[in-house]
Amino acid sequence: MIQSWDRRMLTRMQAAQAQTQRHLGVIERxxxxxxxxxxxxxxxxxxxxxxxxxxxxxxxERLFQQHVAELTLARCGEIDALLCKLDRQxxxxxxxxxxxxxxxxxx
Numbered sequence: 375m376i377q378s379w380d381r382r383m384l385t386r387m388q389a390a391q392a393q394t395q396r397h398l399g400v401i402e403r404x405x406x407x408x409x410x411x412x413x414x415x416x417x418x419x420x421x422x423x424x425x426x427x428x429x430x431x432x433x434x435e436r437l438f439q440q441h442v443a444e445l446t447l448a449r450c451g452e453i454d455a456l457l458c459k460l461d462r463q464x465x466x467x468x469x470x471x472x473x474x475x476x477x478x479x480x481x
Contacts, residue, residue: 380474387470391463398456401449409441 417434446453 384467384470387463387467391460391467394456394459394463398453398460401453405442405445405449408445409438412441413438
């Protein structure tokens with residue numbers, strides 16, 4: 375009975391951690407997509423291209439990375455909160471498993 379409850383509790387903890395990781399992934403993808411849009415918009419304003427010209431230059435990559443850094447900084451509070459939450463969840467699961475490993479060993 376207790377082992378069944380322990381498994382359910384651990385499963386719920388893992389599901390919550392996976393959801394937090396997915397949320398963090400969504401934020402990272404949103405930042406990358408927004409940075410790419412900003413870079414492409416700036417790229418189109420700066421120059422016109424012929425058919426054989428490269429579409430993404432080193433300067434564009436630097437601009438993209440700059441946009442990523444700025445957008446990440448703008449959302450750093452949200453990102454930090456999620457990273458702290460992930461850390462707490464991981465520690466809670468490790469502690470839960472340690473307690474259950476010790477209690478299931480028996481005398």
